Amino acid sequence: MLVLEREHELAVVGRALREASAGAGGVIVLAGPLGNGKTALLHALRRHPEAAGCTVLTASASAAEREFAHGVVRQLFDPVLVGAPEEVWRGRAASARAVLAPARGAHAENDGHELSSGLCALAANLAEEQPLLVLVDDLQWADAGSLEVLAQLARRSTHLRVLLVVTVREGHPLAEQPSVVSIIGAAVERLWPAPLSLAGVTEVVHDRLGQECDAEFALACHEATLGNPLRVTALVSAWAMGGRAPVAAAAEEVRTMRTTRVRDRLVACMRGLSGPARALLMAMVVLVDAEEPRMAGELAELDEGVAAQARRSLRRLGLLTGDEFAHLGVRDAAEELITPAERESLQLRAVRLLYDNGRPAEHVADQLMQITVPQGPWAVHVLRVAAEAELRRGNPRTAARYLRRALLDTSVDGQDRAKVLVDLVAAEHRFDRQAAIRSTSYAVSLLPEAGERAAVIIQLAPAVVADAPLPVVSLLREVAKALGDPARLDGTNRELALRVEARLWQAGQMNALELDAALMRFAELEPDVPTKTSADRELLAVLLHGATLTARRPSAQVAALAEEVLVREPAGAPHIAGVAPLLVTSLAAADAPGRAAKWLGDASTAGGQCGDAAHQATISTEQSLVHLLSGRFQDAAAAARGAFDLGVWDWRTVGSSTSAMAGVVALQLRDRMLIEHVLATVSAQPEPPTGCLAAIVGMLRGSAAAWRGDLRSAVVALTECGHVLDRSGWRNPVLFPWRTTLAQMRHRLGHTDEAIALAEEERLIAQEWGAPSAIGRTWRVLGSLSSGDHAAELTSRAVEVLEGSEHRLELTLSLRQWAGQSGRVDVWRRCLDAAVEIGSGKIAEQARAALGGGAPVSVARLTPSEQRVALLAAAGSSNQEIAESLAVTSRAVEKHLTNTYRKLGVRGRADLAEALHQLMPNG
Numbered sequence: 001m002l003v004l005e006r007e008h009e010l011a012v013v014g015r016a017l018r019e020a021s022a023g024a025g026g027v028i029v030l031a032g033p034l035g036n037g038k039t040a041l042l043h044a045l046r047r048h049p050e051a052a053g054c055t056v057l058t059a060s061a062s063a064a065e066r067e068f069a070h071g072v073v074r075q076l077f078d079p080v081l082v083g084a085p086e087e088v089w090r091g092r093a094a095s096a097r098a099v100l101a102p103a104r105g106a107h108a109e110n111d112g113h114e115l116s117s118g119l120c121a122l123a124a125n126l127a128e129e130q131p132l133l134v135l136v137d138d139l140q141w142a143d144a145g146s147l148e149v150l151a152q153l154a155r156r157s158t159h160l161r162v163l164l165v166v167t168v169r170e171g172h173p174l175a176e177q178p179s180v181v182s183i184i185g186a187a188v189e190r191l192w193p194a195p196l197s198l199a200g201v202t203e204v205v206h207d208r209l210g211q212e213c214d215a216e217f218a219l220a221c222h223e224a225t226l227g228n229p230l231r232v233t234a235l236v237s238a239w240a241m242g243g244r245a246p247v248a249a250a251a252e253e254v255r256t257m258r259t260t261r262v263r264d265r266l267v268a269c270m271r272g273l274s275g276p277a278r279a280l281l282m283a284m285v286v287l288v289d290a291e292e293p294r295m296a297g298e299l300a301e302l303d304e305g306v307a308a309q310a311r312r313s314l315r316r317l318g319l320l321t322g323d324e325f326a327h328l329g330v331r332d333a334a335e336e337l338i339t340p341a342e343r344e345s346l347q348l349r350a351v352r353l354l355y356d357n358g359r360p361a362e363h364v365a366d367q368l369m370q371i372t373v374p375q376g377p378w379a380v381h382v383l384r385v386a387a388e389a390e391l392r393r394g395n396p397r398t399a400a401r402y403l404r405r406a407l408l409d410t411s412v413d414g415q416d417r418a419k420v421l422v423d424l425v426a427a428e429h430r431f432d433r434q435a436a437i438r439s440t441s442y443a444v445s446l447l448p449e450a451g452e453r454a455a456v457i458i459q460l461a462p463a464v465v466a467d468a469p470l471p472v473v474s475l476l477r478e479v480a481k482a483l484g485d486p487a488r489l490d491g492t493n494r495e496l497a498l499r500v501e502a503r504l505w506q507a508g509q510m511n512a513l514e515l516d517a518a519l520m521r522f523a524e525l526e527p528d529v530p531t532k533t534s535a536d537r538e539l540l541a542v543l544l545h546g547a548t549l550t551a552r553r554p555s556a557q558v559a560a561l562a563e564e565v566l567v568r569e570p571a572g573a574p575h576i577a578g579v580a581p582l583l584v585t586s587l588a589a590a591d592a593p594g595r596a597a598k599w600l601g602d603a604s605t606a607g608g609q610c611g612d613a614a615h616q617a618t619i620s621t622e623q624s625l626v627h628l629l630s631g632r633f634q635d636a637a638a639a640a641r642g643a644f645d646l647g648v649w650d651w652r653t654v655g656s657s658t659s660a661m662a663g664v665v666a667l668q669l670r671d672r673m674l675i676e677h678v679l680a681t682v683s684a685q686p687e688p689p690t691g692c693l694a695a696i697v698g699m700l701r702g703s704a705a706a707w708r709g710d711l712r713s714a715v716v717a718l719t720e721c722g723h724v725l726d727r728s729g730w731r732n733p734v735l736f737p738w739r740t741t742l743a744q745m746r747h748r749l750g751h752t753d754e755a756i757a758l759a760e761e762e763r764l765i766a767q768e769w770g771a772p773s774a775i776g777r778t779w780r781v782l783g784s785l786s787s788g789d790h791a792a793e794l795t796s797r798a799v800e801v802l803e804g805s806e807h808r809l810e811l812t813l814s815l816r817q818w819a820g821q822s823g824r825v826d827v828w829r830r831c832l833d834a835a836v837e838i839g840s841g842k843i844a845e846q847a848r849a850a851l852g853g854g855a856p857v858s859v860a861r862l863t864p865s866e867q868r869v870a871l872l873a874a875a876g877s878s879n880q881e882i883a884e885s886l887a888v889t890s891r892a893v894e895k896h897l898t899n900t901y902r903k904l905g906v907r908g909r910a911d912l913a914e915a916l917h918q919l920m921p922n923g
Contacts, residue, residue: 003037003040003041003044004196004200004203004204005194005196005197005200006037006041006044006193008191009030009041009191009193010044010045010048012028012189012191013028013045013048013050013163013165014048014049014050016028016163016188016189017048017050017051017054017131017133017163018050020054020131020132020133020160020161020162020163021053021054021131021161022161023159023160023161024158024159025131025132025157025158025159025160025161025162025163025164026157026158026163026164026186026187026188026189027154027157027163027164027165027166027183027186027187027188028163028164028165028166028187028188028189028190028191029165029166029167029168029183029184029187029189029190029191030042030165030166030167030168030191030192030193031167031168031170031184031190031191031192032170032192032193032318033169033170033171033316033317033318033319034169034230034265034266034269034317034318034319035228035229035230035231035262035265035318036192036193036194036195036228036229036230036318037193037196037229037230038137038167038169038193039137039138039167040229041193042135042137042165042167043135045133045135045165046058046133046135051133053130053131054130054131054132054133054163055080055126055127055129055130055131055132055133056132056133056135057076057077057079057080057132057133057134057135058075058076058135058136058137059072059073059075059076059135059136059137059142059146060075060136060137060138061136061137061138061139061140061141061142061143061146062138062141063141063272065141065143066141066142066143067143068143069099069143069144069145070099070115070143070145070146070149071142071143071146072136072142072143072146072147072150073099073100073119073145073146073149074099074100076134076136077096077100077119077122078100080126081100084126087125088122088125088126089122089125090125091121091125092117092118092121093118093119093121093122093124093125094118095114095115095117095118095121096115096118096119096121096122097118098115098118099115099119099145100119100122113148115145115149116145116148116149116152117152119149119153120149120152120153120156123153123160123162124156124160124162127160127161127162128161130161131161131162131163132160132161132162132163133163133165134153134162134163134164134165135165135166136150136164136165136166136167137166137167138167138168138169139166139167139168139175139180139183140168140169140172140174140175140177140180141174142180144179147177147179147180147183148179150164150166150179150183151179151182151183151186154182154183154186154187155182155186157186158188164183166183168180168184169269169317170316170317171312171313171314171315171316171317171318171319172269172272172273172313172317173272173273173274173277173313174272193229194227195226195227195228195229196222196227196228196229196232197222197227198218198219198222198227200227201218201221201222201225201227201232202215202218202222204229204232204233204236205217205218205221205236205246206218208233208236208237208240209236209239209240209246210246212245212246213246214246214247214248214251215248216248216251217246217247217248217250217251217254218246219251220250220251220252220254220255221235221236221254223255224254224255224256224257226327228318230262230265231259231262231327231329234259234261234262235254235257235259235262237259237261238257238259238260238261239254239257258328258329258332259329262329263329263332263333263336266319266329266330266332266333266334267333267336267337269317269319270319270333270334270337271337273313273314274310274313276300276302276306276307276309276310277310277313277314278337279300279301279302279310280296280297280300280302280307280310280311280314281314281319281334281337282300282334282337282338282342282346283296283297283299283300283346283350284296284325284331284334285331285334285335285338286299286338286343286346286347286350286367286370287299287350287354287367294307295353295354295357296323297310298353299346299349299350299353311323344371344373347367347370347371348371348373350367351364351367351368351371351375351379352375354367355378355382360386360389361382361383361385361386361389362386362389362390364382364386365382365383365386365387365402365405368382368383368402368405369401369402369405372408374408374409375409376409377409377416379406379409380406380409380410380416380420383402383403383405383406383409384402384403384406384419384420384423386399386402387399387400387402387403387406387423387427388423390402390427391426391427394613394615396427396428396430396431396614397427397431399423399426399427400424400427400428400431400435403420403423403424403427404424406420407420407421407424413446414446415446415447417443417446418443418446418447418456421439421440421442421443421446421456422443422456422459424436424439425439425440425443425456425459425460426459429459429460429461429464430614430615431614433464433467434467434687436460436464437460437464437465437467437468437469437472440456440457440459440460440472441471441472441475443456444456444457444475444479450479450482450483451483451492451493451496453479453482454479454483454496454497454499454500455496457475457476457479457500457503458496458499458500458503460503461578461579462502462503462506462538462541462542462579462582463506463579463581463582463657463658465503465506465507466506466507466509466510466656466657467656468507472507473504473507473508476500476503476504476507477504479500480497480500480501480504483496483497483500484497485497486498486501494535495533495534495535496535498533498535498536498538498539499535499538499539501539502535502538502539502541502542502579503542505518505521505539505542505543505546506542506545506582509545509546509549509657510691510692510728510730511728511729512727512728512729515546515549515550515728515729516550516729518542518543518546518547519543519546519547519550519552519553521543522543522544522546522547522553525540525543529561531561531564531565531568537565537568537569537579538579540561540565541562541565541579541582541583541586542579542582544558544561544562544565544582544583544586545582545583545585545586547586548585548586548589548590548732548735549729549730549731549732549735550729550730550731550732551731551732551733551765551766551768551769552768554769554770555589555590555591555592555769555770555771556590556770558586558590559586559587559590559591559592559595562583562586562587562590562592562595563587563592563595565579565583566580566583566584566587566595566596566599567599569583569599571599571602571603571605571606580599580603580622581618581622581657581658582657583596584596584599584600584622584625584626585622585625585657585661585735587626588622588625588626588628588629588734589629589732589734589735589771590734590771591629591734591771591772591773591774591805591806591807592806593625593626593627593629593630593806594626594630594806596622596626597623597626597630600619600622600623600626603619604616604619604620604623613646614646616643616646617643617644617646618643618658620639620640620642620643620646621639621640621643621658621661621662621665622658622661623635623639624636624637624639624640624643624661624662624665625661625664625665627639628665628668628669628809629734629773629806629807630806630807630808631806631807631808631809631810631811631812631838632808632809632838632839633669633809633838633840634839636665636669637669637671637674640662640665640666640669640671640674641674641677643662644677644678644681656689656691656692656693659682659689659693660692660693660696662678663678663693663696663697663699663700664696664735664736666678666700667696667699667700667703667741668737670703672704672707675700675703675704676704678697678700679697679700679701679704682697691724691728692724692725692728692730694724695721695722695724695725695728696721696725696736698717698720698721698724699717699718699721699722699738701717702714702715702716702717702718702721705717706745711745711748711749712749714745715742715745715746715749718738718741718742718745719742721738722736722738722739722742725738731765732769732774733762733765733766733769733771733774733777733778734766734769734771734773734774737762737774737777739758739759739761739762740758740759740762740777740778740781742755742758743755743756743758743759743762743781743785744781744784744785746758747784747785752785755785756782756785756786759778759781759782759785760778760782762774762778762781763775763778763779763782766778771805772801772802772804772805772807773802773805773806773807773810775801776798776799776801776802776805776807776810776811776814777798777810778798779794779795779797779798779801779814780794780795780798780810780813780814780817782794783795783797783798783814783817783818783821784817791821792818792821792822795814795817795818795821796818796822798814798817798818799811799814799815799818802814808834808837808838809838809840811834812831812834812835812838812840812843813843815827815830815831815834816831816835816843816846816847819831819847819850820850825851828847828850828851829847829851831843831847832844832847832848832851835847836903836904837903862900862903862904863896863899865886865896866896866899866900866903868886869882869886869893869896869897869900870896870897870900870912870916871916872885872886873897873909873912874909874912874913874916879893879894879897897909900912904916
């Protein structure tokens with residue numbers, strides 16, 4: 001084994017050996033914590049150059065052999081006495097025969113002191129011929145007789161040709177024995193081998209794993225072991241046994257790796273600890289987080305003085321650093337020492353100790369999670385407080401864990417249980433809507449009063465209730481009936497009744513008859529639709545969403561009312577707990593996505609700060625819809641993928657409405673990867689989607705079939721799913737343009753008359769809804785199904801309508817189709833400008849090719865800010881200079897320049913001046 005970075009220690013021993021040869025021996029102690037390389041260094045001394053002329057006596061003490069009298073002495077002397085001349089026994093050494101040579105007539109009646117003196121005399125006789133180097137490992141475990149001999153030898157060594165080198169594990173209880181202390185006290189040198197440096201660890205790694213080891217891997221080994229030789233060799237050996245390469249990519253794994261060899265050594269070390277030290281370690285294991293040192297001692301039932309002494313011992317052993325475990329391996333080893341009964345007893349005391357000492361509720365809750373013995377009302381209080389704190393931090397799953405544990409300490413059917421269930425609903429609805437619905441149902445069943453039941457049930461957001469099973473809907477009806485007609489109520493009861501009513505309407509959103517009834521309820525509110533209270537606005541948002549799905553109310557009216565409600569929704573509130581998702585859908589479908597964009601941006605910022613991934617996934621999905629219906633298809637795709645990348649997207653978490661929205665975006669983007677992602681995510685769920693969500697998933701599968709070239713299967717799937725949506729009352733042509741999609745497929749199969757009929761049917765629905773993007777799309781599709789001048793005329797109608805729409809992608813598609821049908825240069829120029837504006841490189845290239853390949857974009861397509869920045873950049877100003885001149889940020893300048901390069905079709909500043917000159921020859 002390599003012995004590295006021990007030059008100082010070897011030099012000290014070399015000097016001592018030379019002095020011993022001259023008759024002035026002594027004692028050297030190698031001390032330090034477990035695994036610091038004492039034993040390896042001791043063994044290396046046998047090969048020390050200065051030891052070449054010495055007789056080397058070695059022994060290794062063991063805890064298992066402490067009861068064998070003079071066992072260590074026998075290890076030292078037996079090998080050298082084989083064949084030794086009789087002269088070595090002369091004088092007082094003869095008394096040593098009782099131990100070392102009983103067959104030659106040992107004197108059993110000799111007392112211990114006489115035996116010790118005899119053994120020391122024997123050592124002196126042996127040293128006359130050659131100096132003695134006596135090496136004893138783990139001195140603290142030596143038997144009492146051997147310790148007495150070694151203590152006497154240590155005292156006499158300065159006048160003998162004997163160098164005694166021993167290792168001692170500092171902090172071990174047996175290291176405090178008087179004889180051990182005496183030997184240590186006689187030392188002329190006490191050496192503490194230091195941890196290996198990075199260079200030393202690197203050399204060990206190279207020696208075991210090969211010179212091709214990456215530097216980053218070696219650094220990780222050093223950081224993981226802190227240079228402790230035992231831990232270094234154990235870690236590297238374990239890695240070598242795995243047969244894996246020591247590459248940089250594995251560095252992070254190495255940093256968290258724990259080895260059996262180190263754990264076993266630590267466990268063995270801990271078994272020999274004093275009672276107080278072991279009790280303190282066990283207490284520290286049970287206390288989940290690092291607490292005040294006093295608290296660990298109190299849990300171990302130690303007074304302050306005893307606890308302090310135990311800590312000092314553990315630090316000297318290397319098990320503690322300060323008041324914490326030296327490394328995670330120490331904690332693992334300590335856990336093995338605790339029996340189940342001890343752990344339960346400690347945990348029960350720890351949880352109460354933390355509570356009585358006023359520790360944060362989360363710390364107490366973590367302890368409560370470890371025990372199943374009911375603790376009573378105080379535990380319920382702590383767990384509820386801790387859950388509330390975790391919800392504020394954006395950790396709903398942790399909050400739910402705390403609250404489920406709290407149920408163990410509540411009554412079976414009392415209101416205390418109902419209160420915990422209500423809190424649980426608030427946590428669960430952020431990541432598992434079905435669980436939230438079940439918890440709500442349980443809570444409501446425990447409450448006798450209608451008002452109390454209503455207060456519980458409205459904890460479920462309207463969007464969550466959309467996925468409620470029939471028993472929960474029946475429960476809603478019971479509560480609504482018990483409360484009475486909102487028109488006849490006032491104050492809190494009216495608010496509760498309106499909120500319950502809103503959830504009832506939302507629960508029926510997949511039923512055409514319920515949607516028709518909701519439209520009638522909407523009509524009752526007109527002409528002065530109430531929006532004064534939050535309950536009024538909640539009901540209105542649900543009714544507007546129903547009107548949006550059916551497309552049976554004017555889109556302009558829906559947009560105006562939806563905007564009025566949305567601006568009064570706090571962007572920082574938990575998003576999926578309110579009605580904002582419904583309002584965003586209504587605004588986007590009403591061709592007013594821009595009115596929701598800023599609000600969503602603010603909500604996204606707030607959601608990022610709270611760290612709630614489900615919250616952020618819902619917002620990202622809504623942003624993708626807003627971007628899509630604004631014609632920003634690249635941003636739409638990015639937002640949709642971002643929602644999936646958060647890792648929490650599934651229909652049980654975000655709900656059927658948001659899931660349907662994601663499917664709509666994927667369908668209209670015609671993004672194959674996104675569609676496959678949605679389908680894979682839905683397929684991975686434990687329960688399949690139902691109703692309209694299932695229909696949209698079916699449409700996605702139909703689109704996938706179309707890409708595979710199986711148009712007939714795609715037509716069948718799209719037809720069936722479209723009819724499901726129709727029967728459910730979901731006929732909005734902006735959100736669900738399945739008729740025009742199906743029309744294009746039927747046209748490709750040669751069924752043009754059927755295709756035109758489908759497109760015309762959607763056009764009539766679009767006219768009723770009134771959103772320009774939907775009307776324009778239907779005219780464009782009708783134009784694509786026709787031929788000649790009639791086709792161009794229909795497409796020109798699409799362009800005319802879409803000029804007033806925010807859906808710039810639909811306008812660009814219509815311009816391209818019209819330009820291709822008419823061959824008009826001016827239309828191709830408009831198409832090019834529109835394509836560059838929305839970032840569609842493919843359409844822009846088609847337009848440029850039609851225009852001869854070099855057509856510039858109109859400077860009018862640059863915003864005023866982009867024009868100012870572009871002119872300054874073309875004049876040679878740096879980004880920083882432009883930012884200072886215009887009083888904007890450098891990032892804003894970079895964004896404007898990027899947009900300008902894209903719109904003008906140039907690569908960078910070098911081409912900017914010429915492009916601007918062509919567009920603005922007089923500028």
